[in-house]
Amino acid sequence: MASRRISSLLSRSFSASSATLFSRGRSTSNLSRGINKYSTAAALEDPINPPVNVNYTQLLIGGQFVDAASGKTFQTLDPRTGDVIANVAEGDAEDVNRAVATARKAFDEGPWPRMTAYERQRVLLRFADLIEQHNDELAALETWDNGKPYEQAAKIEVPMLARLMRYYAGWADKIHGLTVPADGPYHVQTLHEPIGVAGQIIPWNFPLLMFGWKVGPALACGNTIVMKTAEQTPLSALLASKLLHEAGLPSGVLNVVSGFGPTAGAAIANHMDVDKLAFTGSTATGKVVLQLASKSNLKPVTLELGGKSPFIVCEDADVDKAVELAHFALFFNQGQCCCAGSRTFVHERVYDEFVEKAKARALNRSVGDPFKGGIEQGPQIDTDQFDKILNYINSGIESGATLETGGERFGNKGYYIKPTVFSNVKDDMLIAKDEIFGPVQTILKYKDLDEVIRRANSTHYGLAAGVFTHNIDTANTLTRALRVGTVWVNCFDTFDAAIPFGGYKMSGHGREKGIYSLNNYLQVKAVVTPLNNPAWL
């Protein structure tokens, strides 16, 4: 294992394999002393040279790295500078067809679904070992392509990927059907069979973790896969897939097609020979994906989409801790989390103090080259997102919210945005309704519990919520009343392989991770046969 410098923020979290991303109550402000704050840094220094080579840029089909059928490539950019990192093969329908045919054959005739679950487990365990051996390389690719802090990638996300693989390895030989009581002399059992060829479309905000959430359960259940990575971040999945093959994955089981949504993505969603589709991305694209599935072969679809998750600070809250957690809930990963706590509801009793401290905390957030130690926030992913976020900020100002801090570009190169805080936000403002997917905290005031429940639920989304209180009754009431897939009580972004994740309402369908994810990748076959003279029923 290569060196792991922990001169960083959230050092306790980094060292915790349990993947609690945030240690409650730990103030990071004193730890970030000595780091350039955006407010004091006039300009960014020259970008640090990423300590990694890009070795894989082609499509991975049938265990081979191959060019796109068209020969076309696209540029993947460094969000720190907008410079080209590499030219990557651009998959399109023809490549997806090839990949699906390979995956089909690997499923219908290949060894993967036919080997024992124990052997599948061993492949995933070896993969986890290889991830650990290549931790820093994977993390560097991730940061280079995505712009997230290297320490976050190296200390949290890549270890979590290994952890996910070990978790699903352990499920492989514990996928149980049931014997079922029948209302009559019948013997009934259910077989949980792999569903077949899984199409998986993943986003750019957590390229490796999304790879893991999708690939882990699908492989543990014995499926084969065609995956499309995000065009912004194709690199780390190619290396991870290479390692998975090194671990003993038979060729054709996992095929990775880099490319764009309207072409490669649509070809997967549309494909008549893909048995199941899992998509993580925006709600708008999720709608398209679902339509394509319904227009083609009615493949079942799991969707993990957008959110506008409330973070509710109750009147009994310790304000300093609440500010820190709310800050983390929104700004983590440059605000590019589907579950970001993007509506911060604060009880009126603590509102003023909270706003003041939230502003101070945002001002103190260290923004800069994500390869630099101690950096909390890197650049946004690309120019589209960068422009979109700045537009939302303008909209917030125009609609009369109070811009407490930030609100503009940081530096003059790359896609950096200053940590931004709005107070006096009203429910009907665009910044309180739309998913901004950037470092923009919107603070709203509330009076009582019923009101905040109503307002928190007044959204098309339902992905997650944070609740900050020590009152057990308040916690229980909010927990049950919020129409969301995850409630974090006095914590946020606590992810674990075993904890299911997914959305209510327009935040999506189905759950990923945990035991729940297995169901996405299994067919249930009931087997029924009459019994003669059974000893019991």
Add this chain to the structure above:
Amino acid sequence: MTSHSNGNSDSFVKMPTIKFTKLFINGKFVDSISGKTFETIDPRTEEAITRVAEGDKEDIDLAVKAAREAFDNGPWPRLSGFDRGRIMMKFADLIDEHAEELAALDTIDAGKLFVEGKAGIPHSANMLRYYAGAADKIHGEVLKMSREFHAYTLREPIGVVGHIIPWNFPTAMFLGKVSPALAAGCTMVVKPAEQTPLSALYYAHLSKLAGIPDGVLNVATGFGPTAGAAISSHMDIDAVSFTGSTEVGREVMQAAAKSNLKTLSLELGGKSPLIIFDDADLDKAAELALLGILYNKGEICVASSRVFVQEGIYDEFVKKLLEKKKSWTVGDPFDPKVRQGPQIDKKQFDKILSYIEHGKREGATLLTGGKPLGHNKGYYIEPTVFTDVKEDMLIAKDEIFGPVMSLMKFKTIDEAIKKANNTTYGLAAGVMTKDLNVANTVSRSIRAGIIWINCYFAFDQDVPYGGYKMSGFGRDFGLDALYKYLQVKSVVTPIYNSPWL
């Protein structure tokens, strides 16, 4: 005539050096408090291999104290399931690395086939891997209350566990018991059988290398009436898992009842039927019947010691059986050609021969075998088959625990079921048939914990097994075994204004 190999072991394999002969308590190998030791005997030669520390009540007290401390204040139950699993994976890898040495220990200590051990020990290590993968999947449930309450269950480790294991599968039993208890977060005291203490001590050593904290896994070698009894009657042990004879199982249960009512699981004796129907694949049936009683010298609780053959194929079956038996070689278990080694000790050897005499006296026909083998040295017994066995004969009722088959004839499925169930035991059963309805009917009708259809001894880490009736209660292997080592705690609290109930 059964062939007999008396090959010299030394030509097959290097004898293992005995490295561990003391009690393993709180992470250290220590002498027993009394300073006493006992001999462990090589059943091939009847000679002592080495002397091993003899644990007694005081030693068990020390081991329990260490386990208690490790449970109440130590890291093991406080690690995440995932982290426990990682350490167990490492333990499994270490076992794989030492498989050959461990196999040799089980061969000299238990007379087990070396070739089987070499292959079988990594397989047993998979038990650790299986439960390592289960350690982070111990789910409680959130409950549906009939009033305005929120309730959920926590599955908590049960505490300090005592494992008392037998001599017939020193490795498989050790790992079969220890793995789920480790995954659950328990700490434990293991008493291996006095006949076969050596591999257990080696596993204790490897567990320490793997990073299992001191006090979590303690191994106290010794005898049942002393060390074993101290475990089953201990006031500070929360659960005991025992595998052994039905008579000792009773004593364990009484001791538990008289002491702290500790939770028990018992995996005891059997007299398992193998029922072969007219439509069965005859070759396979004869093979399985032979394997079912001769595997591990018949020293296996699930041995198919009662073979019921339907009358239409009975004569043909007997012919096949005798034919197949010819290639069944008895001899030095280090010899790769050998299928059957010596019985475990003098006591078992004498007991088996006395049952054979009973069988003859009671009027059963000795079809083949019936005699000791082996040039006056070692506890070898010929594969033995009795025909014309009646249900009330001792050889049809008692667990002989040796290579002695009782062959019986039946006419109808109902008769077969009735006869098969006519036993105080209920551990396992085999059914040989191509008829789906016969298979299903028999499967549901036999009162036994595992039914093998057209196979036998199909054990797997994911398949629970254990007994009905006087074969015991509770299950080893599978997730059922994990639940043995977990308490269920319900947590209930009122809720207000919940939008759903």
